[in-house]
Amino acid sequence: MTEPEIHKGLAGVVVDYTAISKVNPESNSLLYRGYPVQELAGHRDMEDVAYLLWNGELPDAAQRQEFDAFERAHRALPEQVIAAIDLLPATAHPMDVARTAVSVMGASHPLAGDNSVEANMEKAATLFAAFPAVVAYDQRRRRGQALVEPRDDLGYSANFLWMTFGEEAPTEVVHAFDVSMVLYAEHSFNASTFTARVITSTLADLHSAVTGAIGALKGALHGGANEAVMHTFEEIGIREDESAEDAAVRAKAWMEDALASKKKVMGFGHRVYKSGDSRVPTMKSALDAMIEYYGRSEILGLYSGLETAMDEAKGIKPNLDYPAGPTYHLMGFDTEMFTPLFIAARITGWTAHVMEQVASNSLIRPLSLYNGPEERHVD
Numbered sequence: 001m002t003e004p005e006i007h008k009g010l011a012g013v014v015v016d017y018t019a020i021s022k023v024n025p026e027s028n029s030l031l032y033r034g035y036p037v038q039e040l041a042g043h044r045d046m047e048d049v050a051y052l053l054w055n056g057e058l059p060d061a062a063q064r065q066e067f068d069a070f071e072r073a074h075r076a077l078p079e080q081v082i083a084a085i086d087l088l089p090a091t092a093h094p095m096d097v098a099r100t101a102v103s104v105m106g107a108s109h110p111l112a113g114d115n116s117v118e119a120n121m122e123k124a125a126t127l128f129a130a131f132p133a134v135v136a137y138d139q140r141r142r143r144g145q146a147l148v149e150p151r152d153d154l155g156y157s158a159n160f161l162w163m164t165f166g167e168e169a170p171t172e173v174v175h176a177f178d179v180s181m182v183l184y185a186e187h188s189f190n191a192s193t194f195t196a197r198v199i200t201s202t203l204a205d206l207h208s209a210v211t212g213a214i215g216a217l218k219g220a221l222h223g224g225a226n227e228a229v230m231h232t233f234e235e236i237g238i239r240e241d242e243s244a245e246d247a248a249v250r251a252k253a254w255m256e257d258a259l260a261s262k263k264k265v266m267g268f269g270h271r272v273y274k275s276g277d278s279r280v281p282t283m284k285s286a287l288d289a290m291i292e293y294y295g296r297s298e299i300l301g302l303y304s305g306l307e308t309a310m311d312e313a314k315g316i317k318p319n320l321d322y323p324a325g326p327t328y329h330l331m332g333f334d335t336e337m338f339t340p341l342f343i344a345a346r347i348t349g350w351t352a353h354v355m356e357q358v359a360s361n362s363l364i365r366p367l368s369l370y371n372g373p374e375e376r377h378v379d
C-alpha cells in the first residue's frame, strides 16, 4: 500500500472555495470581493471595507448611513467587559486581554445562543464596533490613565485614536491608521482565519471562532510578527537624533549577524507570497507619511537597512507586519498593542469567513498518519 502524502502545515493544500478575498502570488495582488486592496485603501475607509466583506458589495449612501448609525451606537464597552478587563493585571499581555474580552463579549451578548444568519451579522457588527475600545482602554490602563468614552461624531479610525490617546488625531495620522486597518482586514485562509473556520465547522458560535482566531493570531509566525518587528528595532536601538544613513548601517550589521546565527527575523517572508507581499507598498507609503509627519528619518534608516540586508542575503521580502509595526510605534501605540490592532481589523475578515463557513458547512476534520508504537497491551 502506498503511503498517503503528508502536507506539513497544509502547505499548498486547497481546502475550500471562498468568495471573500483572492490572494494571487503570481500577479502579487489581493482582491476583497473583487476590488484591489490598494484601491480600497486609497479611496474607501474601514467602514466601507467591513460592509463590503460582510455583504459582498460596497454600501450605497443609505446603506452606509444605516451602518454608521449602528457602528457608532455600539462603540462603548459593556460594563461586564470593563469589569473583566479590570480583573486582569495591567501587565497582562494585550493579546490575552483581547482574547478574554472577546470571550466575555460573547458570553454576555443578548443573542449568545443564536447562530442564525441575522444573529451572526449582528454579532460581527457589534464586535467590530466595540473592539477598538478594548485596545484603547487596555493601552490607557497600562499607562495608569482613565478610560476615554467613544465619540459618535468621528469615523471608526478617528474615534479609535481618540479613545486611545484622549485627543483628536491629525488627518494624516487618521488616514495612515485607516489604511493599515483596510490592509489588515482580510487575507483568505491564513492560520487565524482557518482556525475560525474550523471552530465554526463544529457549529460553535461566532465569538468562540473569533476567540480561537485571536489565539492563532498571537504567535510570532502570524500576527505577533508586527510586535516582534518593533522588538527588533528596539534591540538595534532607536536613536531619534541619528541620521537615516547611520541607522541603516547599524541595522544592516544587525541583520547580517542575525542571519549568520540562523535567526528567523520576524516581519519577513510569507507562506503564499514569495516575491513580496501585495500590501507592503501601500503600507510602506503610509509609514513614509508618518516618518515625514513626525520627522523621524532614523526609523526609515532602520527599516531600509534591515530590508536591504535581508534581500541581499536571502532574497526574502518584508510582509505587511514589517511596515505596520514602526507605523504604529510612531503613532504612539505601545509595542504590545500592535497585534490587538491587527485583531481590530481582522475581526471583519474572520467573521465574514464564519458566515461563509456556516452557509456551506462541512465539519473540518483532516486525517493523520499514525507513527507511534505498534499495538501493545497492558499486562
Ligand SMILES: CC(=O)SCCNC(=O)CCNC(=O)[C@H](O)C(C)(C)COP(=O)(O)OP(=O)(O)OC[C@H]1O[C@@H](n2cnc3c(N)ncnc32)[C@H](O)[C@@H]1OP(=O)(O)O
Binding pocket: 009, 220, 221, 222, 223, 225, 263, 264, 265, 266, 267, 268, 269, 270, 271, 272, 314, 316, 319, 320, 321
Ligand atoms: C500578516 C502575517 O501573518 S505575515 C507572516 C508574519 N510572520 C513573520 O513575519 C514570521 C517570519 N517569517 C516566517 O517565519 C516565514 O517566512 C513564514 C512562517 C511566514 C512562512 O514560512 P514558510 O512558507 O513555512 O517558509 P519557511 O519558514 O519554511 O521558510 C523557507 C526558508 O526561508 C527561510 N525564512 C523564511 N522566513 C524567514 C525569516 N523571516 N527570517 C529568516 N529566514 C527566513 C527559512 O529559514 C527557510 O530557510 P531554509 O529553507 O534554509 O530552512
Ligand SMILES: O=C([O-])CC(=O)C(=O)O
Binding pocket: 184, 186, 187, 189, 190, 191, 222, 271, 272, 319, 320
Ligand atoms: O496569509 C497569511 O498566511 C498571513 C497573512 O499575511 C495574513 O493573515 O494577513
